[in-house]
Amino acid sequence: MSKTVKVGTVTIGGGNPVSVQSMTNTKTVDTQSTLEQIERLTGAGCEIVRVSVPDNESAVALKSITLESPLPVVADIHFDYRLAIESIRNGAAKVRINPGNFGQEWKIVETVKVAKEYNVPIRVGANSGSIDQNFSHLCRVTALAESALAQVRLLEKAGFEDIIISVKASSVSETVEATRYVSEKVDYPLHLGVTEAGFGLDSIVKSSIGIGALLLSGIGDTIRVSISGDPIQEVEVAFSILKALNLRPGPDIISCPTCARTEINVEKLAREVKQWLKGIDDDITVAIMGCVVNGLGEGKEADIGIAGTRTGGVIFMKGRIVEQTARGELEERFKYWLDKALCKGEDRLQKN
Known part of the structure; x- marks a missing residue:
């Protein structure tokens, strides 16, 4: 059984119900549109919402979004550790970072200091499109998994263990194999999904196979179905997957x-x-x-x-x-x- 991690009011891992996440596709600086979409996601049953924070203006906007959002808000960060720190200070319930994107190790240390101060977990999110070049000599599956684990080790070295991990690829088989690899190495909660799964029926099939295969193996604590377009359908499909596997009640x-x-x-x-x-x-x-x-x-x-x-x-x-x-x-x-x-x-x- 995985460790437990609190994301706002939602407890992930430790045998708790598999939680459903989605991500807004509005401009984060447009707080009204973002909050309206979060309200719609809440109505659809979404339990955690992620927003992209590509610049300082978005990090500032996060303050009013987190104050009014009915859901825990996760800040999606790439490259700039300062955006992670600012997002945490502005109310993010979790930050998601990509392995290797921060560069120097001291930036990780500085991020961890603030995450500890605010009791905010970090999701290490490794994607097949941003594999750490130190592992480029390995096969794609192992390189993807080890990229995530290397980042986890950096967090642990900084004395931080409030961690969630995801390893995603657009390939269903690579996603499943890499996630299984990670699950055998650590007991942190795992976030499941197939990244860049496409749109319409293709994305639903890919996500259902990938997420379903792992959940049937007893792997996974929280999920996001990736579909191009209205994120409401991501939540609907996610609950359909969980209901089909008897992991959530419903008709x-x-x-x-x-x-x-x-x-x-x-x-x-x-x-x-x-x-x-x-x-x-x-x-x-x-x-x-x-x-x-x-x-x-x-x-x-x-x-x-x-x-x-x-x-x-x-x-x-x-x-x-x-x-x-x-x-x-x-x-x-x-x-x-x-x-x-x-x-x-x-x-x-x-x-x-």
């Missing part, structure tokens, strides 16, 4: 892939059910099946489900049919029974 919607036997619009109904369940944290399994073959077979373990028939559909709970409904009333009646299933779940929780 599980199962639906058949459809075929010639399909009697209802499975995709349309599944989208509606997902919307109905938005904001619900109950561990409820909902099955939406195109025909009775799959419905009462593959979907019989669901808490509630529906299967298409030639005249409409059958609604079932734990494999037992509770109603046969006409096509025109199908959605209305299914929502009625879904609401009843959710109420039963609340009753069970109250009794427990």
Whole structure:
């Protein structure tokens, strides 16, 4: 089990729930836009937010952002150690630095002094695009991992151990192998993600495979899904990954892939059910099946489900049919029974 590190109000590692992070894509100096995006991320369930601090103006803006942000704010720093120090003084709950970017060791020492004073952790974030040249003779995976570990050793040498580590590449396999390498060497909490994963479906697939493979191995304490565009989708995908691995509670919607036997619009109904369940944290399994073959077979373990028939559909709970409904009333009646299933779940929780 990894050590624990506090990032504001969020505890990372030590068997605590895997936390979900994202990063703003607004200009940090535009505090209003940045705070508006943080509010949206909060509404989506994000638990830690990172902002880029490329210059002193951004470090100054961080002061008002951290004062008003409902989430712990992480300052993303490259090259200039003074920006890390200024960010810490202006309320950053954590700073993220890249191995080798600070240059001289004394700059690390100065950063550590202030991080200790303010009780702020440091994330060592190594990316395949910025590998320490001292390890260029090694294979890419080992060089990536050792770049991060070298930076960790510098922090330890300065008497600092409030550390989180990430090793990321745009290659899923390199990310997974490098993270496993690091996990075998140290017990600091690990931040997971596939960097520069792209956009749309490709980025979702890459992140799901990389993050999922590591979490299934018991590796990882906090995650960020990297997707070009609106960061809200990063949070949504992150929670989908955690729910699929039973690491976070929430509804599980199962639906058949459809075929010639399909009697209802499975995709349309599944989208509606997902919307109905938005904001619900109950561990409820909902099955939406195109025909009775799959419905009462593959979907019989669901808490509630529906299967298409030639005249409409059958609604079932734990494999037992509770109603046969006409096509025109199908959605209305299914929502009625879904609401009843959710109420039963609340009753069970109250009794427990």
